[in-house]
Amino acid sequence: MSIRRILRSLDLDLTPSEKMIMVLLSDNANDETGECWPSQGYLAKRSGLSRQTVNKTIKKLADSGHIKVDNRVGGGAKISNVYTVMCDNQVSNNLTGVSTEFTGGVKLSDIESVIEPVKNHAPETIWTVWDKVAGDNARPVIGRLIKQFGEHEVAKAIGVVMLKQPADPKAYIYGVLNNSKKQRKGFQA
Secondary structure (H helix, E strand, O other): OOHHHHHHHHHOOOOHHHHHHHHHHHHHOOOOOOEEOOOHHHHHHHHOOOHHHHHHHHHHHHHOOOEEEEEEEEOOEEEEEEEEEOOHHHHHHHOOOOOOOOOOOOOHHHOOOOOOOOOOOOOOOHHHHHHHHHOHHHHHHHHHHHHHHOHHHHHHHHHHHHHHOOOOHHHHHHHHHHHHOOOOOOOOO
16 A cells, blocks of 8 residues: 555546546555556446446546556456556656646645544543432442442443433332343243
8 A cells, every 4th residue: 555646646636536546546556666456346346436437547547647557468368457556756757748746635724623622521430420310319229239230230221211311210220220130930941
């Protein structure tokens, strides 16, 4: 995978299908040589384009000098082509009159900040969540329930209580836990 070539492909002034194929070829390209040999079926599947569109797009990219195509034949049968994704200096050496300038890319002024300050607070425990749901005087209830059902089951039940917001959270959590308990059915052979 050649990140440099992928980034260059994203900055080129190409149609969406040409850009997609360039990115896929760049993703498969050797970092140093730019060579890759994905099948057209692979490119079609990954890009969501038909094989016919992939073939046309590859021809356009080769004609414009963005890629070089070497057709291969192995044992009398045609096998995947070798594509070379050209870098700026390779393009300017191989073609004259073809613009190799970037279309601008993304600048810091093009984006807005979505970073918000993180409030520094301690993570909530099952106890603090239950205090918010049922009040401070409900701690003994949660302690008994944890001993009886386990912390994981009680945490799930508290989640249900928070979703339903019943008038009496203590009675409701007992109901949730008693109904979720697996019933044993006598002796089974």
